Amino acid sequence: MRTILAFALACTLAGCGSTSPEKNVETEQAPQAAQTQPLSLVPYPNSVEVIPGTLTLHNTVHVEAADGSETAQPALNTLLEQLDIELSDTAPSQIELIRVQEPALGDEGYRLIIDSHVSISANTDTGLFYGVQTLRQLLPAQASKDYQLPLVAITDTPAFAWRGNMLDVARSFYPTEYLKSHIERMARFKLNRLHLHLSDDQGWRVEIKQYPKLTEIGGASAVEGGRSGFYTQAEIRELVAYARAHHITLVPEIDLPGHTQAALASYNELACDDVTNLGPYSGLEVGFSKLCLTKPEVIYPWVENVLAEIIELFPSEYIHIGGDEIKDPLYAEFIGRATKIVDKLGRTAIAWEEGSVADNDPDVLLQLWNDEYDIQPALERGHQLILSPCTYAYFDHGNYAEQPNTYDWCRKEGVPLERAYSLDTSAFGAAVGVESALWSELVHTNAAADNRLWPRLAATAELGWSQVDSRDYSAFTKRLGQLRGQLDAMGIQYYPEPDLGW
Ligand code: TNX
Numbered sequence: 001m002r003t004i005l006a007f008a009l010a011c012t013l014a015g016c017g018s019t020s021p022e023k024n025v026e027t028e029q030a031p032q033a034a035q036t037q038p039l040s041l042v043p044y045p046n047s048v049e050v051i052p053g054t055l056t057l058h059n060t061v062h063v064e065a066a067d068g069s070e071t072a073q074p075a076l077n078t079l080l081e082q083l084d085i086e087l088s089d090t091a092p093s094q095i096e097l098i099r100v101q102e103p104a105l106g107d108e109g110y111r112l113i114i115d116s117h118v119s120i121s122a123n124t125d126t127g128l129f130y131g132v133q134t135l136r137q138l139l140p141a142q143a144s145k146d147y148q149l150p151l152v153a154i155t156d157t158p159a160f161a162w163r164g165n166m167l168d169v170a171r172s173f174y175p176t177e178y179l180k181s182h183i184e185r186m187a188r189f190k191l192n193r194l195h196l197h198l199s200d201d202q203g204w205r206v207e208i209k210q211y212p213k214l215t216e217i218g219g220a221s222a223v224e225g226g227r228s229g230f231y232t233q234a235e236i237r238e239l240v241a242y243a244r245a246h247h248i249t250l251v252p253e254i255d256l257p258g259h260t261q262a263a264l265a266s267y268n269e270l271a272c273d274d275v276t277n278l279g280p281y282s283g284l285e286v287g288f289s290k291l292c293l294t295k296p297e298v299i300y301p302w303v304e305n306v307l308a309e310i311i312e313l314f315p316s317e318y319i320h321i322g323g324d325e326i327k328d329p330l331y332a333e334f335i336g337r338a339t340k341i342v343d344k345l346g347r348t349a350i351a352w353e354e355g356s357v358a359d360n361d362p363d364v365l366l367q368l369w370n371d372e373y374d375i376q377p378a379l380e381r382g383h384q385l386i387l388s389p390c391t392y393a394y395f396d397h398g399n400y401a402e403q404p405n406t407y408d409w410c411r412k413e414g415v416p417l418e419r420a421y422s423l424d425t426s427a428f429g430a431a432v433g434v435e436s437a438l439w440s441e442l443v444h445t446n447a448a449a450d451n452r453l454w455p456r457l458a459a460t461a462e463l464g465w466s467q468v469d470s471r472d473y474s475a476f477t478k479r480l481g482q483l484r485g486q487l488d489a490m491g492i493q494y495y496p497e498p499d500l501g502w
Contacts, residue, residue, distance in 0.1 A: 063094075064097070096117065167179075192249065321351055350364070351367070388434070417459055
């Protein structure tokens with residue numbers, strides 16, 4: 001136990017370099033078979049020390065949880081319950097959640113030590129929550145009589161603050177129950193941003209009290225074959241709270257000024273007077289609709305009122321205003337004004353990469369989606385990026401080439417797991433993190449969404465969390481391959497990826 005603690009302490013004080021999973025295994029010539037395998041952890045922690053031996057956890061444990069573990073403690077209790085482990089103050093097996101003050105662990109980091117007992121320490125409830133997620137991956141998915149845990153000292157902090165996924169709920173609607181499962185699954189892999197693409201040509205998905213027709217009319221349409229519907233404000237509030245309890249920020253996107261047919265069909269005056277096509281839309285085209293930028297007196301009050309309600313609903317510091325795929329002489333002016341409206345409302349805007357042509361404050365985040373887009377001028381002005389380059393991060397592309405019901409416009413071979421994992425996050429300049437995207441023109445059911453999201457979302461998670469120099473696809477597939485039972489236990493209808501031996 002001393003060795004582990006001494007190692008952990010040295011790590012904190014000296015700032016341990018990241019240990020590659022491979023190296024870790026090779027240097028540990030542990031006698032027991034269990035320890036010759038890399039720990040099946042995804043994302044892989046920064047620093048892992050494995051000591052020969054195991055700790056047996058019996059099916060009653062004593063939990064000591066510090067004040068300030070308000071989500072970590074329930075997460076731990078749920079984990080124990082799912083494994084039929086009971087709580088008892090007199091049980092010899094002990095799990096501790098400890099609040100510490102160690103700047104090196106930051107807001108999200110934790111230390112997990114397994115020796116004579118299990119202890120998780122962190123500066124925050126978030127860090128403790130992530131420590132519990134790591135413990136969960138070290139335990140089997142199914143209950144058994146008792147549990148053998150490897151003796152470890154793990155010290156772990158994320159590489160990026162933004163570890164996200166975007167779900168297009170506009171082309172095809174996803175019910176709140178699906179979003180809740182999605183949130184739970186993301187949290188299991190330490191993902192922390194769920195970007196909801198709430199409006200597009202085919203549908204408007206969030207209740208706006210001042211403009212009820214947005215959901216009466218705009219909420220009733222969908223892409224052909226997809227689901228229609230919308231979230232009431234009460235449902236959004238519930239989702240926000242649910243996400244928060246899983247340390248996930250819901251980032252709302254209202255796509256402007258293009259991708260707005262559902263809004264135009266609801267409030268015709270938002271379109272230019274010569275536009276005759278004002279009905280709902282269920283096709284697959286992009287780039288044909290827009291707010292009438294020559295009617296500023298009509299569109300800007302509407303934009304501001306809509307965003308004001310969005311901001312009331314979503315506590316996220318960042319609000320996405322879209323900005324993709326539209327040509328208009330007044331485009332740059334519009335984006336500049338929209339990002340300033342967000343600023344005036346007390347938040348910071350995100351725009352898709354094209355929004356970089358506008359005069360935006362440098363704190364506006366830009367979301368890169370075309371690998372080759374010339375984002376350099378924006379970086380020089382001080383903008384930071386969310387990395388979603390489509391040849392790596394577009395999960396509406398196939399798990400394999402020519403997978404039915406997938407796009408291939410960005411990469412004809414699709415975006416297999418290996419490709420998704422190979423994104424070099426250091427190659428695109430200043431990034432706050434990564435975000436994979438699931439557009440839903442061709443993804444109409446929960447099962448289809450699961451198939452496109454998993455297991456690739458585990459690659460997003462590792463890109464976002466683990467240090468760039470620890471990436472190793474072969475090690476990643478071995479670790480993730482072992483976690484199949486955990487995905488099964490969560491009911492994920494994943495694509496059985498051959499690289500994982502599934
Ligand atoms: C491009 S990426 C779009 C979406 C489509 C997607 C399909 C981006 C900002 N816009 O409107 O759904 O391609 O892959």
